[in-house]
Amino acid sequence: MSKHAKNWILGIIGLVLGLLWLFPFYLIITNSFKTPKGIFSSVIGLPVGGTFGNYTQAWAALDFIRSLFNSLTITIVSVVLICLASAMAAYAIQRNHSKISNVILMLFVAAMLIPFQSVMIPLTTIFGKVQMLNIPGLIFMYLGFGASLSIFLYQGAIAGIPEALDEAATIEGAGPGRIFFTIILPMLNPMTVTVAVLNIVWIWNDYLLPSLVLPQSGYTIPLQTFFFFGQFTKQWNLALAGLMLGILPVVVFYFFAQRWIIKSVTDGSVK
Structure with a gap:
């Protein structure tokens, strides 16, 4: 098979996979x-006589401004503290070469295996x-x-940074805090972006833990979106409009932050 034919096949496969990935978004937007x-007459079809009435009703039902403020506060503060x-x-842990450091690291790794349901x-x-079932308590849990x-x-990531940088800064009179914040932390920008994105997606979309705490x-x-699903009725049109309103802040964030995200990923790949 020629190289040209292989490129065509790979392109078609990529197009099909891309369409499959976009199909759920198509369903959410149209419905x-x-x-x-x-919705019940045709889930896949385009809306006939579409209106923004679903969005105005969902905005009011969600109490969107207050809910958005709560989501932004919890997500931003939690991610900054986590990073x-x-x-x-x-x-x-990395710079302290001892058996205790290795044990502590293994404990953190082992903690990832504990399901949340077993400790909730x-x-x-x-x-x-201790009266901590509120937003500060949730941030502490996150x-x-x-x-x-x-x-x-x-x-x-820190294991890949030479310790000679720390030693040179120490000779110049810098303390551990100054070394970390002026040398190490800026070099961790690619990993910081990765950690931030992973935690933003998790915290922004989380339902179970906030439902137990807030x-x-x-x-x-x-x-708030859960209130569209009652015991006897399910308002799918309002729920999907609410989901679109919930997705929109993340899309706006990525639109404005994509330059720094792409730059950080590129810098990390070069290193």
Whole structure:
């Protein structure tokens, strides 16, 4: 088979896979403009007489401004704390060559294997006793659950940074804190972007943990969307419009941050 034919086959396969990946988004977008009758009569078809009425109703039902503020607060604060604390912990573990450091790293790795469902009841019970079933308590939980994978990723990245840089900075009179924040942390930008994206996707879309922790005044967008599904009725048109409203902030974030994301990934691949 010629190289030209192989390129054509690979292109067709890529196109088919791309269409399959985009198909769920097509369903969400088209059905968010339909009436309930229109959805059940034709799920795949284009909306007939589409209207933005679903979006205005979903906006009001979601209490979107408050829900968006809660989601943004929880996600931004949690991700910043996870990145900063995990990078510092990974730096201390990697640069401290001892058996204790290896044991601590293995404990963090082992913690990734513990399913959340096995600890959610005692966790919420303990936090309830200390009056921490609120947004700050949820952020603290995210820091604990997100640290294991983040430390593991940061530790591997720091292992590739020569210790000679630390030694040279120490000779110049820099302390551990200054070495970390002025030398090590900037070199971790590609990994920081990776860790941030992974945690943003997880925290922004999380439903189970916030549903156990947050009072109604602190509900995020995923929690508010659940109210479209009642015991006897399911408002799919409003739910899909609400999902689109929930996806939109992430799309806007990527649109404005793609230059830094691509740059960080490129820098990491070059290194």
